[in-house]
Amino acid sequence: MAVVRRSNRSYEFLSASDGFLNALGRNAQEVIGRPLAEVFAPAAAVAVEDLVRRCFAERRKQRARDLECVAPAVVIMDVEVRPSPSGCDQEVQLRLESAAATQVALAQLVGSLFExxxxxxxxxxxxxxxxxxxxxxxxxxxxxxxxxxxxxxxxxxxxxxxxxxxxxxxxxxxxxxxxxxxxxxxxxxxxxxxxxxxxxxxxxxxxxxxxxxxxxxxxxxxxxxSSGFHVVNDALLRATGDVVRAEAREREHLGRELHDSTSQLLVGAQLMLGSLLRSDRTDPADKVKLEETSAAIAAALAEVRAFSFLLHPPDLKALGLAQALQDLCTGFGRRVELPITFRAEGAIGRQQDMVEMALFRVAQEALMNVHRHAQAKHAEVRLRQLRNQLQLDVVDDGIGMPALAGSAPSMEAPGVGIAGMRARMANLGGEVLLENRNPGLAVLARLKPVA
Structure with missing residues (x-):
């Protein structure tokens, strides 16, 4: 604390405590007897003089925050001026308080209000x-x-x-x-x-x-x-985009190989088995084994064709997410002989390429899981634009997922496919929840757009 005296020519320091001097980083000779303008940095001196002037005029406490009190080594302080407790109308008390303490209190307040x-x-x-x-x-x-x-x-x-x-x-x-x-x-x-x-x-x-x-x-x-965060985030988005494009090229290449090579080999094997089954020289006991082998190859061929279709997504950039999902449901359902309906609710606008690709891949993976594991008779894909989020639901009427406890939406689920879906959405700030229905399972993928 310091005492400031009003003189004819200025406001001068009459006394100053050790705490006051330490806060300013000055000694007594540099403060006592000197006007405010020689102790504080120019901008702060004007502000402090105004506080002192108003305190003398109004005879009540005045306060200013975040003043740069010393130059060139800047010290941010809160300044408070009070009338002298002795009643002397020519003196006021001047107190300094480190802004750091107030900043800690502010951080605690912010944490309590915005946790x-x-x-x-x-x-x-x-x-x-x-x-x-x-x-x-x-x-x-x-x-x-x-x-x-x-x-x-x-x-x-x-x-x-x-x-x-x-x-x-x-x-x-x-x-x-x-x-x-x-x-x-x-x-x-x-x-x-x-x-x-x-x-x-x-x-x-x-x-x-x-x-x-x-x-x-x-x-x-x-x-x-948040400028620094956005610079890093933009770089990560560009890198993620490169990864997504590389993944798309690799998927397309793998899909072509499956369609043009693997499936053709299976078709050839199936034709040869058919020839053996029709031959009179084939032993009847062997025909049973050949029929079982032929059925297994037919199932493998159907699986390869379905997987190849999934690896060749419709042109998302040209069609948009809603139409691409509609084509996916129609094409995949026909190949695996599963009725799949699609519904779009709300005004579904175009999204960023990575967002559309992530949601499309989640739909692909979820439908493949329905085909392989659900024993379902029907599936439905819903794309919904809600007030504060974009949501993709894939719902089936199959056996559900016994590993889920209860019917409440859950983040916990076994399997690489579920982990992959969750990772795609997490990269974009979204989430994937699983919910047991009666009957069936719902896969809920949610994205909350940033305003």
Whole structure:
């Protein structure tokens, strides 16, 4: 704590405690008897002088946050000015508090309000007053990086972003009005910083208060600079895209080999067996074994043709996911002699190539499992665009999966195929759940799009 005295020419330090001096990194000779402008960095000195001036005029406590108190070695401090407890109208008390302690308290508050939000360095807490069109940010350096004060208007915020991002966030704002109390919503937004570069701000927020008509009045949120994450994520997406394209080429090659080579060899073997079965010289006892072998080859041939079809997906890029799934159900069902229906619910728009391919592969794998294991008489594939997620359901009327305990949706299931489906969806931030029905099994693949 320090005592500041009002003199004719300025505000000067009358005394300073050791804690105050240590916080500033200065000794007594550099502070006591000197005006504020010689102790604080220029920008901070103006702010502190204003606090002191208002404290003398109003005779009540004044406070400022996140002031850069020392230059060139910047120390971020909270500054508080109080009237002198002795009643002297020419003196005030000046206190410094490390912003780090407040930042820890803020992090704890953010964690309690937005759990399970991961802790992110440099996050800020903000309140968006929708009625006034003003956002107030608390304890942050992020808004300063883009040239905004701790209180800024919506037009000021929108002016820093490209039009396409503002259009997307406007759609987010529309959906935000439908959010129930306690629910979170998220968005990402590119913002031009003071150096001319682009930063990505990510936010997680909830409705804090509502107007009498039920519309949101104030939004409470936490935001952070996610630019580094997006750079890494973009690189991972490009790498994932390369892997997906390589996988597609390999699948196509394998499918051609199965169709043009393996299946033809099986057809040849089946023709030779047929010739032996029709021959009068074949022993009747051997004919039974030949018939069994012929039936096994026929089953193998059907399996190879079905698998070859799965390895040759329809042109997703040209058809879109919904039509490609329709063709899959029709073609695969005909080859394995299983009725498969397809339904698309909601406005199914085009998705990213990786999203469409992942959902298509999940449908392929799930239908192959139905064919091999379910003993089903019918299957259904549903693609649904819900309000906050894209969902693919593959449901059959077979024997279900006894390994699942109960009928509740579960992440636990045996088999490489299920693990592969789950891995595809996890790469895109989605999930695969299994649910026993009565009868049958439902495979539920879900993706939550980011606003």
């Amino acid at each position: 399970p939000t991961s802790s992110t360095a440099g996050s800020l807490l903000y309140i968006n007053d929708l009625n006034a069109g003003v956002t107030r940010a608390f304890h942050n350096n992020l808004t300063h990086k883009v040239g905004l004060s701790n209180a800024f208007t919506n037009p000021e915020w929108e002016a820093l972003s490209p039009p396409e991002d503002n259009i997307r966030v406007a759609e987010f704002a529309r959906r935000r009005g439908q959010t129930a109390d306690g629910d979170y919503f998220t968005f990402d937004k590119r913002v031009r910083d003071v150096e001319g570069g682009w930063r990505v701000f990510s936010a997680r927020a909830r409705v804090f208060s509502r107007n009498p008509d039920g519309s949101p009045a104030k939004i409470l949120g936490v935001a952070y600079d």
